[in-house]
Amino acid sequence: MREIYLHGSRILIGEDVANIHKYLPSSRVVVVVTDSNVRKRYGALCDAFPTIEIEPGEPNKTLAAISYITSELVRMEADRTTFILGVGGGIVCDVAGFAASIFMRGLPFGFVATTLLSQVDASVGGKNGVNYEGYKNMLGVFAQPQLVICDPQSLETLPQREFVAGFAEIVKAAMIADASLFAYIEQNAEKALQKDRQTIAHIVYEAVKIKAGIVAEDERERGERRKLNLGHTFAHAIEKNAALMHGEAVSVGLCKAAHLAVMLKLMSDSEQKRVETLLQRLTLPTAVDVPNAALCAAMRKDKKKSGTAIHVVLPVGIGRCEVREMSLAALSYLMSVDKTVVIL
Ligand SMILES: NC(=O)c1ccc[n+]([C@@H]2O[C@H](COP(=O)([O-])OP(=O)(O)OC[C@H]3O[C@@H](n4cnc5c(N)ncnc54)[C@H](O)[C@@H]3O)[C@@H](O)[C@H]2O)c1
Ligand SMILES: [Zn+2]
Numbered sequence: 481m482r483e484i485y486l487h488g489s490r491i492l493i494g495e496d497v498a499n500i501h502k503y504l505p506s507s508r509v510v511v512v513v514t515d516s517n518v519r520k521r522y523g524a525l526c527d528a529f530p531t532i533e534i535e536p537g538e539p540n541k542t543l544a545a546i547s548y549i550t551s552e553l554v555r556m557e558a559d560r561t562t563f564i565l566g567v568g569g570g571i572v573c574d575v576a577g578f579a580a581s582i583f584m585r586g587l588p589f590g591f592v593a594t595t596l597l598s599q600v601d602a603s604v605g606g607k608n609g610v611n612y613e614g615y616k617n618m619l620g621v622f623a624q625p626q627l628v629i630c631d632p633q634s635l636e637t638l639p640q641r642e643f644v645a646g647f648a649e650i651v652k653a654a655m656i657a658d659a660s661l662f663a664y665i666e667q668n669a670e671k672a673l674q675k676d677r678q679t680i681a682h683i684v685y686e687a688v689k690i691k692a693g694i695v696a697e698d699e700r701e702r703g704e705r706r707k708l709n710l711g712h713t714f715a716h717a718i719e720k721n722a723a724l725m726h727g728e729a730v731s732v733g734l735c736k737a738a739h740l741a742v743m744l745k746l747m748s749d750s751e752q753k754r755v756e757t758l759l760q761r762l763t764l765p766t767a768v769d770v771p772n773a774a775l776c777a778a779m780r781k782d783k784k785k786s787g788t789a790i791h792v793v794l795p796v797g798i799g800r801c802e803v804r805e806m807s808l809a810a811l812s813y814l815m816s817v818d819k820t821v822v823i824l
Contacts, residue, residue, distance in 0.1 A: 482685055486692040487699060489624045491604060493685050497525065497592050497631040500565075504627075505588070508563040511556060513549055513576035515540075518568040518594055521637050525567060525592070530556055534575060538719070538726065541571050541610050543619065549579040563588050566625075569595035569642070570602030570726065573625075574617070577608030581623040590627030595638055596646025596680075597727050599630040600653070600687040605695040605708075615781050616716040622700055630684060632677055643675070645727025647762045648711075650683055652734055653690040655755065656707050659799030661686045662758070669761045706803045710793040711737050717778035721770040731764035740814055741794045751798050776812040 481494040492503070504510055512529045515536040519526050532552045534545050553562070564587050566576030573591050580589035593603035609620020635643060647665075654662035664682070665672065671679040691708065698704040711733030718729040738755045741747035756766050782790060788808055795801045806814075 484685075484688055484692050486604065486696055487606070487624050488626065489604070489606070489628060490626065491628040491630070491688060491692065493599075493630045493688060494681055495629050495631060497522070497629055497634065500525065500592065500629060503629070504565070504590075505563055508561050508588070509558070510563045510565050511553065511558060512565050512567055513572060513579065514567040515569075515572050518572065521634075522567055522592075522594070529565070534572070536568075536571070538571065538611070541575055543610055543612065545575050546579050546582070546610060549575065550583050553579070553583055558583065558587070560584050560587065563590070563626075565590055565592065567592040567594065568598070569593070570598040573598050573602045574608055574620075575610060577606075577623060577625060578610060578620055581608055581621045586623065588626050589623075590625045590629075592629045592631065592634075594631075594634040596635055596643050596684070597649055598646075599635075599684050600646060601649040601691060603628045603630070604688055604691050605705075606699065614720065616719060630688070632680055632684075635675055635680065641725070644673070644763050645725045645731075647672070648727040648730040648734065648759070648764055650687045651755070651758060651762070652708075652710050652730060653687045655734065655795050655798055656710055656793075656801050657690045657694070657799060658686065659797075661690070662754075662798050665762075666754070666758055669758065673762065703803075706791055707793055707801050709791070710734065710795065710801055713779055713782055713790060713792055714775065716782060717775040718768055718770060720778045721774050722768050724765065724768065728765050729768075731759050732766060732768045734759065735766045736815070737793065738795055740792070741796070743814060743817070744794065746794050746796045746802070748797070751795075754798065755795075772812070772815045776808065776815065779811070780808060 484491040510529045512531040517536045564580035566572045580587045591603040593599040606624040609617045612618035668679045714736040715729040715733035738752045742752045789805045792806050
């Protein structure tokens with residue numbers, strides 16, 4: 481088991497969820513928030529604590545879920561000393577963290593992250609929120625979980641499609657900051673897909689380290705943290721227009737960002753090919769049949785937009801990236817052409 485500390489957050493990687501009692505505050509009442517799929521697999525944990533169950537899936541990451549959780553907390557007579565434990569994937573983490581953060585102006589909370597994606601990304605960093613009016617993560621807060629448990633055993637029951645989706649955020653982290661992690665995944669892609677314990681443990685630890693390192697420098701996303709949105713300007717627009725899971729949309733978004741980077745001469749053709757090949761080997765989608773016009777229309781509502789400009793994260797080779805402010809018009813144009821463009 482390895483630990484990473486981030487702004488009051490204790491992240492335990494490789495810990496058995498059966499040991500959770502060692503880490504929960506003994507003087508507090510614990511309330512579990514989970515979804516109905518996860519509850520079936522974590523019956524013992526849910527039976528040990530009062531449990532609030534939400535419906536699974538992105539369409540349920542809404543204010544209605546927050547309203548339901550908070551009304552249940554009122555019914556349970558929760559108070560400021562109650563500890564909220566989100567047990568589930570990224571959606572449970574986002575929703576449970578948001579509900580905890582606003583109930584009575586903020587209850588302490590933690591997560592048992594049960595999907596690969598939530599272990600390497602959603603449970604770490606303190607962004608909690610819900611979708612609103614059809615737009616991703618439009619309402620939310622920054623608040624750090626006190627505790628995150630990433631138990632490799634939870635991945636055993638994860639359907640392969642959900643498991644694979646997590647690799648998109650891992651490849652994203654490697655593209656942002658760690659060429660050696662990228663190379664490690666290239667060398668071990670098949671073992672990773674077979675859920676080889678050692679391979680996964682290494683990859684999860686390294687990906688969390690990258691995210692925690694960036695968040696430690698810029699918790700409120702004023703600069704460096706924007707890099708974690710690599711591929712996400714496109715991914716959020718893709719999610720709005722196609723029936724892809726978040727990680728799958730991120731995979732396509734990474735390819736679109738790499739394509740842009742090649743056009744702007746920030747990345748070579750061969751590096752772009754490495755990105756696409758790795759994502760394909762991980763059985764992730766690298767393209768989607770959505771017209772660029774529809775993607776651009778969705779991007780107009782992106783949180784990362786300020787006025788008519790948008791912050792676009794562009795890979796610079798593999799293992800480095802930069803954030804550029806670009807007008808929506810320039811971005812739409814670049815997405816519609818297929819040649820090297822020099823922007824003066
Ligand atoms: N807050 C952040 O920083 C952040 C970062 C990345 C992603 N996200 C968000 O995370 C969400 C995606 O998370 P996700 O991919 O984990 O999806 P998810 O939470 O929907 O989980 C995927 C599916 O797997 C099921 N499941 C979860 N754990 C399981 C297990 N151990 N065994 C069997 N089934 C299990 C769930 O019920 C669900 O049906 C998106 O909404 C995305 O925006 C947030
Ligand atoms: Zn993401």
